[in-house]
Amino acid sequence: DQQVKQNSPSLSVQEGRISILNCDYTNSMFDYFLWYKKYPAEGPTFLISISSIKDKNEDGRFTVFLNKSAKHLSLHIVPSQPGDSAVYFCAAKDSGTYKYIFGTGTRLKVLA
Amino acid sequence: EAGVTQSPTHLIKTRGQQATLRCSPISGHTSVYWYQQALGLGLQFLLWYDEGEERNRGNFPPRFSGRQFPNYSSELNVNALELEDSALYLCASSRRLAGGELFFGEGSRLTVL
Numbered sequence: 001d002q003q004v005k006q007n008s009p010s011l012s013v014q015e016g017r018i019s020i021l022n023c024d025y026t027n028s029m030f031d032y033f034l035w036y037k038k039y040p041a042e043g044p045t046f047l048i049s050i051s052s053i054k055d056k057n058e059d060g061r062f063t064v065f066l067n068k069s070a071k072h073l074s075l076h077i078v079p080s081q082p083g084d085s086a087v088y089f090c091a092a093k094d095s096g097t098y099k100y101i102f103g104t105g106t107r108l109k110v111l112a
Numbered sequence: 113e114a115g116v117t118q119s120p121t122h123l124i125k126t127r128g129q130q131a132t133l134r135c136s137p138i139s140g141h142t143s144v145y146w147y148q149q150a151l152g153l154g155l156q157f158l159l160w161y162d163e164g165e166e167r168n169r170g171n172f173p174p175r176f177s178g179r180q181f182p183n184y185s186s187e188l189n190v191n192a193l194e195l196e197d198s199a200l201y202l203c204a205s206s207r208r209l210a211g212g213e214l215f216f217g218e219g220s221r222l223t224v225l
Contacts, residue, residue, distance in 0.1 A: 034213060043116070043202055043216035044155070089155065091214075097168050100145065100204075100214055104154035 003027045004092050006103035014111050019077040021106050023090035026071060030092035030101075035064060035075045037086045038105070044089060048075070080110045114139065116217035118203050124223045125193050133188040133220045137205030144186040145206070145214060146178065150199040158201075161186050190222070198224045 005024045013019045021035075031052040036044035050057040050064045050073070057064050063076045077084055087105045094101065117136045125131050137144050146158040157170035161180035169176075175191040184205075190197055200221050204214035 032212070036216075041200065041219070041221065043204075043218045046213045046215065049213060091155075098143075098160065099157055099168055099170075101157065102147070102155040 002104075003030075004090060004101045004103040006088075006090060006106045008106050009104070010107040010109070012109045012111060013080045015082055016079045019075075019080045019084065019108055019110065021075040021077075021088050021090075021108065023073045023075075023103055024071060025073075025092050027092070027094060027101075028071075029094050029096050031095040032093040033064070033066060033073050034091045034093075034100075035062075036089045036091060036102075037084075038089060039086050047088075077108075080108075082110050082112050084108060085110050116203055116205050116215055118201075118217035118220050120220060121218070122221045122223070124225065126225050127193055127195060129193050131190045131193060131197075131222055133190075133201050133203075133222070134185065135188070135203030135205075135217060136185045137203075138215055141205035141207055141215070142184050143206045144180055144184065145204045146186070146188050147202045147204065148172075148199045149202060149219075150196070155202065159188065193224045195224050198222060 034049040035047045038044040048059050048062045066073045087107050089102050089105045091102045119134045143162040145160050147155040160168045164180050178188040180186045200219045202219045204216045
């Protein structure tokens with residue numbers, strides 16, 4: 001049972017445009033959501049997070065939106081840069097078990 | 113401040129052998145999480161240790177085990193290695209029950225021949 005889903009395995013965007021990465025979840029016990037960026041053979045790097053009591057969090061070029069009623073979150077990157085090319089994982093923390101569940105990732109390619 | 117460190121970086125074993133992977137969390141962090149990332153797949157939750165205790169484990173067989181030491185470093189043991197255990201094993205740490213971000217190490221690449 002995949003509790004956190006990233007339905008788009010890959011995404012290509014032109015440099016300077018907006019990248020939108022999506023994530024859906026099923027567990028109502030999730031209370032904290034995170035986005036990580038990962039390069040091959042390296043550990044994931046934390047990007048941005050959002051608590052379930054908020055619907056938006058912004059940090060520089062990165063904004064995360066949370067729609068609790070739809071159980072959906074998204075990561076917006078504006079403007080996209082070639083260095084943003086990586087695999088992006090969304091993750092969610094279960095408030096009961098403290099497990100962090102990760103999605104399967106979306107490979108973002110920013111074209112110069 | 114040093115980040116999460118993992119060793120070894122790479123490890124090659126044969127089927128049936130045992131592998132031991134090590135992790136040192138960020139100073140001040142008492143929670144350690146282990147994840148497995150097999151080739152082309154996402155991060156699968158393995159184990160969570162906090163204050164020396166195993167707090168939760170994922171859907172992995174008992175031959176995946178570990179422990180956390182008094183200094184909060186952790187060890188992951190994989191017994192009776194199988195070919196499908198070949199993966200990147202990632203360790204992450206966080207402050208105790210803070211429910212905040214996980215900070216990951218660079219991972220240990222285990223290859224089973």
